[in-house]
Amino acid sequence: MPTMVIDGREVTAPPGANLIEAAKLAGIEIPHFCYHPALKVVASCRMCFVEVTQEVRGKPTTRLTTACNTPAADGMVVRTDTQPVKKAQNDILEFLLINHPVDCPVCDEAGECKLQDYAFAYGTSSSRFAEHRRFRHAKKLGSGIRLYTNRCILCDRCVRFLRDFVGTGELSVTDMGNGNEISVFPGRPIDNVLAGNLPEICPVGALIAEDFLFKARVWNLRPVDSVCPGCSRGCATFLDVKDNEVQRTRARENQAINGYFICDDGRYLYHVIRHETRLEHPAVREGDQLRESNWDHALDVVVSRLAESPERVVILLSPFLTEEEARAGAHLSRVLHGSVPGHVPNALREAPVSFPGGFAIDGDKAPNSAFVQNMAPVPLQDLVVTKDTVILFFNSSLRIGSVSPRDAEILRRAGFVAVIDVLWNDITALADVVLPGRMWAEKSGTFSNSAGMAQSFGAAVLPPPLTRDESDVIMDLTQRITTRISTGGGAIP
Amino acid sequence: MATINVQRPERLTLAERLYLPAILNGLRLTWRHIWGERVTLQYPEEERQFKRVYRGVHRLNKDDKGRVKCVACEMCAASCPAHCITIKATEVEWPERDKIPKIFEIDELKCIFCGYCVEACPEDAIHMTRHYHLIARSREDMIFGLDKLLAIYDETKEQEVLRGVDFGMTHARIPGKEAANPDEVQKLAYPVVGVVTKAETQRAQ
Numbered sequence A: 001m002p003t004m005v006i007d008g009r010e011v012t013a014p015p016g017a018n019l020i021e022a023a024k025l026a027g028i029e030i031p032h033f034c035y036h037p038a039l040k041v042v043a044s045c046r047m048c049f050v051e052v053t054q055e056v057r058g059k060p061t062t063r064l065t066t067a068c069n070t071p072a073a074d075g076m077v078v079r080t081d082t083q084p085v086k087k088a089q090n091d092i093l094e095f096l097l098i099n100h101p102v103d104c105p106v107c108d109e110a111g112e113c114k115l116q117d118y119a120f121a122y123g124t125s126s127s128r129f130a131e132h133r134r135f136r137h138a139k140k141l142g143s144g145i146r147l148y149t150n151r152c153i154l155c156d157r158c159v160r161f162l163r164d165f166v167g168t169g170e171l172s173v174t175d176m177g178n179g180n181e182i183s184v185f186p187g188r189p190i191d192n193v194l195a196g197n198l199p200e201i202c203p204v205g206a207l208i209a210e211d212f213l214f215k216a217r218v219w220n221l222r223p224v225d226s227v228c229p230g231c232s233r234g235c236a237t238f239l240d241v242k243d244n245e246v247q248r249t250r251a252r253e254n255q256a257i258n259g260y261f262i263c264d265d266g267r268y269l270y271h272v273i274r275h276e277t278r279l280e281h282p283a284v285r286e287g288d289q290l291r292e293s294n295w296d297h298a299l300d301v302v303v304s305r306l307a308e309s310p311e312r313v314v315i316l317l318s319p320f321l322t323e324e325e326a327r328a329g330a331h332l333s334r335v336l337h338g339s340v341p342g343h344v345p346n347a348l349r350e351a352p353v354s355f356p357g358g359f360a361i362d363g364d365k366a367p368n369s370a371f372v373q374n375m376a377p378v379p380l381q382d383l384v385v386t387k388d389t390v391i392l393f394f395n396s397s398l399r400i401g402s403v404s405p406r407d408a409e410i411l412r413r414a415g416f417v418a419v420i421d422v423l424w425n426d427i428t429a430l431a432d433v434v435l436p437g438r439m440w441a442e443k444s445g446t447f448s449n450s451a452g453m454a455q456s457f458g459a460a461v462l463p464p465p466l467t468r469d470e471s472d473v474i475m476d477l478t479q480r481i482t483t484r485i486s487t488g489g490g491a492i493p
Numbered sequence B: 001m002a003t004i005n006v007q008r009p010e011r012l013t014l015a016e017r018l019y020l021p022a023i024l025n026g027l028r029l030t031w032r033h034i035w036g037e038r039v040t041l042q043y044p045e046e047e048r049q050f051k052r053v054y055r056g057v058h059r060l061n062k063d064d065k066g067r068v069k070c071v072a073c074e075m076c077a078a079s080c081p082a083h084c085i086t087i088k089a090t091e092v093e094w095p096e097r098d099k100i101p102k103i104f105e106i107d108e109l110k111c112i113f114c115g116y117c118v119e120a121c122p123e124d125a126i127h128m129t130r131h132y133h134l135i136a137r138s139r140e141d142m143i144f145g146l147d148k149l150l151a152i153y154d155e156t157k158e159q160e161v162l163r164g165v166d167f168g169m170t171h172a173r174i175p176g177k178e179a180a181n182p183d184e185v186q187k188l189a190y191p192v193v194g195v196v197t198k199a200e201t202q203r204a205q
């Protein structure tokens, strides 16, 4: 473990760390553009200059060097605030801004842009450039990514990410000298499921997600710690909220899962929250029609069916429920007939995918399968379902088709099906009572990923007014049923 | 405990206690004004003329093609202490610009007419006019939208009004517009705010 002194503070860095990381441990920020902890070091932007004093052939030597490609070594004395360092930082910024349009007012990155922050913190606000600025048009690169070519500082992060981390290598630097430009190959747009990370990787506003284009200024966003419900990998995310709407999803660093990145499936899943098929009011079947109803009536219908013959009730849990909801569901099942609930396994499965950089996407497209199977070990297909069976199914599935046709067939066989769900889907279509639940962004809870790691998340936005939290509905049902049963199946006192 | 020495007022003089001299003094003043210059205006028949830098109702300026000049950067909204500006942007495919406001609302009832929005605007897109009649039938009508703010521009474009330069803002090299004060711009940091135009590219190439 090398021990050194950075700006007068003694730091012990882990072996292999560079000076940027070592300084970070001491709480000192060394400005950098091209360095990214998940990518190979190229030391091309020259923003990270520091002054290092070290023994070279027995003599202490002081030199200006780039911190990102200097490994921390024993006995180093590093200064990040001397006059030569400041001059270097300022000159580099002046160079980087030679062709930059400084169109911050219309740039979506403004507010979280390294160039903006560093120009403010380390620049001196003067440019001696008297020539015409280079101009390049914005380009659509594919996968919803746009390149505002003018703003690019050619740090090469995007190229390295696609080439080394994703392994698809769609981007490269074309032309030479002043003509340098990030481009895709002709007819070969960016086409991979990690492309949505590019705007986050780009330290400036050159790579912009069309999904977020002109949606909001970032200083108006409120980030909420969340967990992606897209698959059983359970990436940590931020949901950025404004006006009670999720405006975008960003990766939240979690080295135990997928590091600094998330996949596009998870990134754009937030659109489901305001989807047109969103279930927003309770409904009760009358004949072959589901009619809009209110909570009290709908719950009364459910409770009267459940209380008729508790032993014939089957409680079903889906892998989209949080841990808290699954626990509450299991409790309700015990109250009713003293046994554990069943589960409806997620039918949306794909082959797991992994990338050279270590990113992995789980094949199970539901967030909490492992935990729910633990709480409710018996799958629906192993349960006896006849026309006397009364089913209470906590589905709340974010994806259409998460119940297999075979399971749907079994559900159709039951005499009565009440379902809590968040979207109108094939299951709500066959149900007798439909209760509107809430999505992950509208409640707090915990998901356990396939490796058994539990992560909690908070509510980001307010739910539609007539929906109710699944745990809340389970509590309410439990209470109504215990009252009903203890009064001998009669009317609620 | 701290000690505060309070200066009590002197006792009233004899003249003050007599009361009448003060009354007469006041009457003299009234008398003078009755015969002096008339200052009361018969509003609304008569209107007061304010200086150019009066901070009245806002207007949203138009560029030389008659389109909204605002680029929906939300700098005005960010600087507004009354939080009365609401902006939603949209994309357009104009050669020199791609972002304009779809919604631009100022709640003139919440506004405290401080002028910060004018100062903050990097495009010189928002000005304050000398209009001060704010009359509406409901609170909703006092939320001025894009149409209204642009219409106010049409009405007042001949007027000299409060602009960004009055706060020392310099709006350099915005397409189709000259720098407010070219000398000052030279000294400024990176004065290019706005998008470089196609025409400029062609010149450069």
Ligand code: SF4
Residues within 6 Å of the ligand: A147, A151, A152, A153, A154, A155, A156, A157, A158, A159, A182, A201, A202, A203, A204, A206, A207
């Ligand atoms: S587009 Fe962004 S990430 Fe790629 S080289 Fe340019 S500045 Fe760097």
Ligand code: SF4
Residues within 6 Å of the ligand: A228, A229, A230, A231, A232, A233, A234, A235, A258, A262, A263, A264, A265, A266, A267, A360, A361, A362
């Ligand atoms: S890998 Fe899975 S958990 Fe991670 S972002 Fe993608 S869908 Fe979400």
Ligand code: SF4
Residues within 6 Å of the ligand: B076, B079, B080, B081, B082, B083, B084, B085, B106, B110, B111, B112, B113, B114, B115, B116, B117, B118
């Ligand atoms: S004048 Fe002041 S209070 Fe009124 S809109 Fe502008 S910044 Fe806001």
Ligand code: SF4
Residues within 6 Å of the ligand: A105, B069, B070, B071, B072, B073, B074, B075, B076, B077, B087, B120, B121, B122, B123, B124, B125, B126
């Ligand atoms: S600061 Fe100017 S350009 Fe920006 S949104 Fe306000 S009026 Fe429009």
Ligand code: FES
Residues within 6 Å of the ligand: A031, A032, A033, A034, A035, A042, A043, A044, A045, A046, A047, A048, A066, A067, A068, A069
């Ligand atoms: S971060 Fe070190 S040279 Fe770019």
